[in-house]
Amino acid sequence: MKILVPVKRVVDYNVKVRVKSDGTGVETAGVKMSMNPFDEIGVEEAVRLKEKGVATEIIAVSLGVAACAETIRTALAMGADRGILVESDADLQPLAVAKLLKAIADKEQPGLIILGKQAIDDDMSATGQMLAALLGWSQGTFASELTVDGGNLTVKREVDGGMETIVLTLPSIVTTDLRLNEPRYASLPNIMKARKKPIETVKPEELGVDVTPRLTVVSVAEPPKRQAGVKVGSVAELVAKLKTEAKVI
Amino acid sequence: MDFALTEAQEAVRDNITRICTQFDDAYWRKADREVRFPHELHAAMAEGGWLGICMPVEYGGAGLGITEAAIMMQAIAQSGAGMSGASAIHMNIFGLNPVVVFGTPEQKARMLPPLIAGQEKACFGVTEPDAGLDTTAIKTRAERHGDRYIVHGQKIWTSTAQVADKILLLARTTPADQVAKKTEGLSLFYTTLDRAKVEVRHIDKMGRAAVDSNQVFFDGLEIPLEDRIGPEGQGFRTILHGMNPERILIAAEAIGLGLCALERARRYATERRVFGRPIGQNQSIQHPLAECWMELQAASLMTMNAAWAYDTGRDAGALANTAKYLAAEAGFKSCTQAVMTHGGMGYAQEFHVERYLRESLIPRIAPVSRELVLCHIAERVLGLPKSY
Ligand SMILES: Cc1cc2nc3c(=O)[nH]c(=O)nc-3n(C[C@H](O)[C@H](O)[C@H](O)COP(=O)(O)OP(=O)(O)OC[C@H]3O[C@@H](n4cnc5c(N)ncnc54)[C@H](O)[C@@H]3O)c2cc1C
Numbered sequence: 343m344k345i346l347v348p349v350k351r352v353v354d355y356n357v358k359v360r361v362k363s364d365g366t367g368v369e370t371a372g373v374k375m376s377m378n379p380f381d382e383i384g385v386e387e388a389v390r391l392k393e394k395g396v397a398t399e400i401i402a403v404s405l406g407v408a409a410c411a412e413t414i415r416t417a418l419a420m421g422a423d424r425g426i427l428v429e430s431d432a433d434l435q436p437l438a439v440a441k442l443l444k445a446i447a448d449k450e451q452p453g454l455i456i457l458g459k460q461a462i463d464d465d466m467s468a469t470g471q472m473l474a475a476l477l478g479w480s481q482g483t484f485a486s487e488l489t490v491d492g493g494n495l496t497v498k499r500e501v502d503g504g505m506e507t508i509v510l511t512l513p514s515i516v517t518t519d520l521r522l523n524e525p526r527y528a529s530l531p532n533i534m535k536a537r538k539k540p541i542e543t544v545k546p547e548e549l550g551v552d553v554t555p556r557l558t559v560v561s562v563a564e565p566p567k568r569q570a571g572v573k574v575g576s577v578a579e580l581v582a583k584l585k586t587e588a589k590v591i
Numbered sequence: 592m593d594f595a596l597t598e599a600q601e602a603v604r605d606n607i608t609r610i611c612t613q614f615d616d617a618y619w620r621k622a623d624r625e626v627r628f629p630h631e632l633h634a635a636m637a638e639g640g641w642l643g644i645c646m647p648v649e650y651g652g653a654g655l656g657i658t659e660a661a662i663m664m665q666a667i668a669q670s671g672a673g674m675s676g677a678s679a680i681h682m683n684i685f686g687l688n689p690v691v692v693f694g695t696p697e698q699k700a701r702m703l704p705p706l707i708a709g710q711e712k713a714c715f716g717v718t719e720p721d722a723g724l725d726t727t728a729i730k731t732r733a734e735r736h737g738d739r740y741i742v743h744g745q746k747i748w749t750s751t752a753q754v755a756d757k758i759l760l761l762a763r764t765t766p767a768d769q770v771a772k773k774t775e776g777l778s779l780f781y782t783t784l785d786r787a788k789v790e791v792r793h794i795d796k797m798g799r800a801a802v803d804s805n806q807v808f809f810d811g812l813e814i815p816l817e818d819r820i821g822p823e824g825q826g827f828r829t830i831l832h833g834m835n836p837e838r839i840l841i842a843a844e845a846i847g848l849g850l851c852a853l854e855r856a857r858r859y860a861t862e863r864r865v866f867g868r869p870i871g872q873n874q875s876i877q878h879p880l881a882e883c884w885m886e887l888q889a890a891s892l893m894t895m896n897a898a899w900a901y902d903t904g905r906d907a908g909a910l911a912n913t914a915k916y917l918a919a920e921a922g923f924k925s926c927t928q929a930v931m932t933h934g935g936m937g938y939a940q941e942f943h944v945e946r947y948l949r950e951s952l953i954p955r956i957a958p959v960s961r962e963l964v965l966c967h968i969a970e971r972v973l974g975l976p977k978s979y
Contacts (some may be wrong), residue, residue: 412601502726530606530643
């Protein structure tokens, strides 16, 4: 079984994001970019499935500017076999990304596509679900455990109020939650090997997908600054303040 | 001129930084207080294949250059590991360069893989109490007896000898009064540190307690002939091959430590409020920090320049010495300023900067002192008479 793992290039989670002065978005020039952490979990899961002998090949796909090749390289260093870069300078929104991924899935015929449950930049949490609909495949979103058994896939999902276990028929879409696994550190020999693994570049037009944005960002603003807290001298004072000021107990 | 890091270099920096997040400030503070070797860091680096970063591919290394190794060592030090982290693997990274350059294929195949895999640790025995920086004056004697050498003598400051399995040892094989030049008659060995014949005594020191430094006494250590690296009597020339890489790496480590201290100072200067404002709003607090940043950047460029020269086969002597000097000074200044920025809290161990300051003196002293670097530049670059 082939596994397709889309990996998105986003502002590194350690970076303190700054809103552009004109309010059109966040500053990305000169900012450290990394793989979306949920996608890292996706790559890790795919690699584990390959190590277990369930998967035969892992293809990492990134969509966006040329520098997304670096994100693919990171996935290759973790254990993906080859990469596909869908190169575009356009603002690729979830529906466009889902359509592009569908085109790639049609060509590659993977048995499983593992996406992050969301990207930490726009927090849309939409691509996986849209892709499942476009392909007409089963989906197991917000997965925190995943087992493949023949043609079936068992997914434990984190839902409000607990865990839900569902059984899907492959091919399927899975989106990863934080607790699915802890991604490995790439080893130096694997980083070196990754440099020799192939990355194929295609353009959206070649896949026959119109990527024109359908959503318009009206404005982006900083969240309001947090007010300074107060220091309490004793537990009694804390309880009193929680009762009278915060009114939470 | 392209100053940007390559993709591979960025990958080295980012992956090392991530690995090091497992070893937090509490880990290093504890290692320092308990005088405990950071075995876990060494193991993590070995497991990830990082110890072989600049070792040949055919022996399990990655075949990258000193440039990448320097980027790696800076990232380790900068993570808060400081010299405690860097010194724990420093010797493993570049130390066997003489084996790479002068070793026979049999020696390389025997010596390099276990070191790269982290199964063996190595220490470096050059400095002697009665010779100091005058390396050719060393007295440790390796006397040839048929197919082996027998060693008697004493080394000092040998770091990691408490945990090492192997030692890279410089010793006199021909007495100084029987050679034409003092640089002759020395030989280099890479051999098992047989504790039955070698006594290792810990030195209590100012900083970097986690990584031991020692007095080492040799009383009849036997070294088989096949453990000699390069021709007999040419050990001084052989060992010179490791010196420029070592200076470049130590420079990178000093810069990493300095940047780590600077970041702590920056954070404290932003958060600490006195007289109704952050202390970092005062120019007398912010200007010295800005100066530290600039000096660290300058030293970093110098270090990368030296690494590039070395990796491209150019003469790197003056550049490597200059990098080590400037980086050590910039690192020390930054650590000092970090303590001062913290005021009284800078003196408390809980804020870590006092540990950095104690460690930041090491690159100023070792592997070569500031004075001897200046002697080198005056003589070799400026053409002034040799002073020592
Ligand atoms: C923490 C630590 C770890 C170390 N690890 C190792 C190790 O693993 N292996 C190893 O072999 N060594 C190691 N060393 C030793 C280190 O390389 C030496 O301490 C260093 O080379 C200085 O030599 P010395 O201590 O004998 O100083 P000395 O030679 O005694 O010099 C003392 C002072 O006099 C100055 N001086 C001497 N001659 C001149 C001159 N002609 N002109 C001007 N000034 C001069 C020096 O610059 C210095 O300031 C370590 C040292 C330290 C502190």
